[in-house]
Amino acid sequence: xxxxxxxxxxxxxxxxxxxxxxxxxxxxxxxxxxxxxxxxxxxxxxxxxxxxxxxxxxxxxxxxxxxxxxxxxxxxxxxxxxxxxxxxxxxxxxxxxxxxxxxxxxxxxxxxxxxxxxxxxxxxxxxxxxxxxxxxxxxxxxxxxxxxxxxxxxxxxxxxxxxxxxxxxxxxxxxxxxxxxxxxxxxxxxxxxxxxxxxxxxxxxxxxxxxx
Numbered sequence: 611x612x613x614x615x616x617x618x619x620x621x622x623x624x625x626x627x628x629x630x631x632x633x634x635x636x637x638x639x640x641x642x643x644x645x646x647x648x649x650x651x652x653x654x655x656x657x658x659x660x661x662x663x664x665x666x667x668x669x670x671x672x673x674x675x676x677x678x679x680x681x682x683x684x685x686x687x688x689x690x691x692x693x694x695x696x697x698x699x700x701x702x703x704x705x706x707x708x709x710x711x712x713x714x715x716x717x718x719x720x721x722x723x724x725x726x727x728x729x730x731x732x733x734x735x736x737x738x739x740x741x742x743x744x745x746x747x748x749x750x751x752x753x754x755x756x757x758x759x760x761x762x763x764x765x766x767x768x769x770x771x772x773x774x775x776x777x778x779x780x781x782x783x784x785x786x787x788x789x790x791x792x793x794x795x796x797x798x799x800x801x802x803x804x805x806x807x808x809x810x811x812x813x814x815x816x817x818x819x820x821x822x
Contacts, residue, residue: 611777613714614791617806625791626773629758630682630695633793635674637803639704640762640769640796643667647764660706667762668704694754701754707761712770714792719761719772720783759784768795768804 616622622633647663668691675682675693682702683694693702710719762771771793777786794803 611718611787612789614789615714616791617794619803619805622791622793622803622805629700630678630680630698631773632678633803635671635678636760636771636773636793637796638674639667639670640771641801642670643762644764644769644796644798664704664706671704671760696753699753699755701757702760703757704760704762707763707770707772709763709765711761711763712772712792712795714790718785718787719763719774720785721759721761722763764798767798769798770795 614625616625619633626632643663643666646666647659650658650662671693672684672691676684681695681697683696685692685694691704694700695702706722707719708722710717713719756775758773758775760771760773762769764770772790773793774790775788776784777788779785794805796802797804
């Protein structure tokens with residue numbers, strides 16, 4: 611398993627750019643998801659904050675990926691939000707992760723909750739996306755061979771996240787990974803990734819999220 615821990619925005623960009631991704635896609639989605647999860651009172655259903663966080667994270671990832679204009683496509687197989695990039699044969703799914711998400715040592719992370727058949731079908735025993743075409747909303751078919759999953763987990767005032775490629779599943783949860791790109795923690799107070807302090811202050815981007 612290869613584990614990458616970029617310390618600066620430029621280093622993170624070096625991993626994401628070949629994948630036709632940017633740090634801002636995830637930064638904005640995580641910021642909105644975290645903000646929306648805090649809009650509920652104690653009277654709301656217990657699952658409301660976490661579900662709404664996922665809804666908004668996926669929604670803003672969709673918006674940001676489309677704004678990139680780098681040929682990302684969206685599909686919803688069995689109601690699973692699924693992003694594909696045809697030139698790279700790449701798929702992308704978003705999921706909450708467990709308490710080991712974003713930790714480069716020790717126990718490997720997993721999805722926070724058990725996953726259903728739509729999710730499991732996209733991870734085969736070789737760690738590649740299921741070798742069948744994904745049909746996008748506009749009818750295009752994309753042969754996905756490399757599946758990546760954005761995992762996120764909030765704890766201690768930070769959202770920990772990583773973009774990782776699964777190797778296998780045990781039952782209905784992932785148990786091993788091929789590659790992990792671990793992002794600097796997203797600081798909820800600052801509204802930005804906590805990159806190393808040797809970056810210039812004007813390179814640090816924060817986001818103020820207003821409720822719709």
